Amino acid sequence: MSDNDAMTAARTKTPEPSAAPDSRATSPAAPAPGPAGTAGMGLRERKKLKTRIAIRDATYRLIREQGYEATTVEQIAEAAEVSPSTVFRYFPTKEDIVLTDEYDPLLEEDLRARPADEPIVESLRQVLRRAVRLGPAEEPEISRLRTKLMVEVPAVRSRMLESMSVTGRMLCRVIAERTGRDAGDLEVRAFSMGLIGALTEVSAYWAEHDHQDDLGDLVDRTLDMLSTGFRA
């Protein structure tokens, strides 16, 4: 998912190979292949990647040390040893440095790999379970910092809706393909955003409770509720 919801925990700062600078509003979900090494790409690309990672790492570090608002882009630039303008070339906004990731394509792939007759909620459960297990093993603090920022920093929280829409559209495509409906159908769209909304709230819940619960369990409970009824 482009960056919200429960999946947040599965995120890593892993490189994004084809992540071109200036991936503006037009392409929020870059066509980035899965996390891979820096194998077989020009010096240029490798440098870009390094810069991107440097900026992100510097940002996380500074935010952890002094908080989000206290951290200016200038500081980030200095810490990453680039100019401020370069920072903006890599990330459209300061919030995006924290939020941007490229796991939607992966998720989409995983979802499509599930049997087509499986209820989408069940597919999501399986896919998310795996993601939750695998992801944060490497860098739990980053996922936690992220979800925490989502809850605490208004600017970050705001930007999240963007991510939600992107992920929502992805879900629309998958659902449309399975059901034979159009991805632009009202029902498909509303359904997808309903799911995303619920799952995003799970992340918020998790962060608000200081990440003490098991994220996988929370997701399970939520999906159970949604599939069994969604009524009150």
Place this chain on the structure above:
Amino acid sequence: MSDNDAMTAARTKTPEPSAAPDSRATSPAAPAPGPAGTAGMGLRERKKLKTRIAIRDATYRLIREQGYEATTVEQIAEAAEVSPSTVFRYFPTKEDIVLTDEYDPLLEEDLRARPADEPIVESLRQVLRRAVRLGPAEEPEISRLRTKLMVEVPAVRSRMLESMSVTGRMLCRVIAERTGRDAGDLEVRAFSMGLIGALTEVSAYWAEHDHQDDLGDLVDRTLDMLSTGFRA
């Protein structure tokens, strides 16, 4: 709802009596009584109200004339005949001038008025249906401009998540009260945000299709889908 979703159509620029300046982050949902005349309040309050309305009207007019981004706060201030600082005293951000409204309390009231054993989705349907019918009769262009801005202007879109959360929390309270659960329960929260997410998408759909569909119908279709299954 604090300002998103299908309800948008029911919004009016109607005065907000107790709308104190500087209603910052702490109180997104001002304890504003329903739309009422300027009856029985001091000169001061009336003046504040007039200022608030003047700012909002000026904003809508300017945005309609030259678009959102092209409209600066200075222009708004000038058009409303106040100083820029005053604008910020009334609205924390530029986006809030467009988005802020105070109908959550009304909605909450309406929801509580429904029979407690009615499924929440059904209650919502009734309440929203009424709101959609009554609201836009007075000023349809404003609702439409709003939903359009939500879809088209990233900054506005972003800010919307704030509204969604507020409305979501309201829904949590209502549901909690009905079911005897806690308003902070994971299930209650996820359920509420799921609903809000779906309904917000309805607004987006409506706006993207140039408001050609009947909003009431769209809401109906969505709630039908959610109550009958929420499965795909």
Place this chain on the structure above:
DNA sequence: CATGAATTGAGAGTAGCTCTCAAAAGGTGC
């Protein structure tokens, strides 16, 4: 009408973000 509180305007300052332009570095053909 005098005192105190609320509201406002003016203005300076910060930071996010955009844009332009010239310098530097990577890639490619000879």
Place this chain on the structure above:
DNA sequence: GCACCTTTTGAGAGCTACTCTCAATTCATG
């Protein structure tokens, strides 16, 4: 290795949203 073209970068100017402070004005109240 060299010249040529493209990409990336840094420097810096500039805009605007937003914050904060302080003094002036306006309203409410005894």
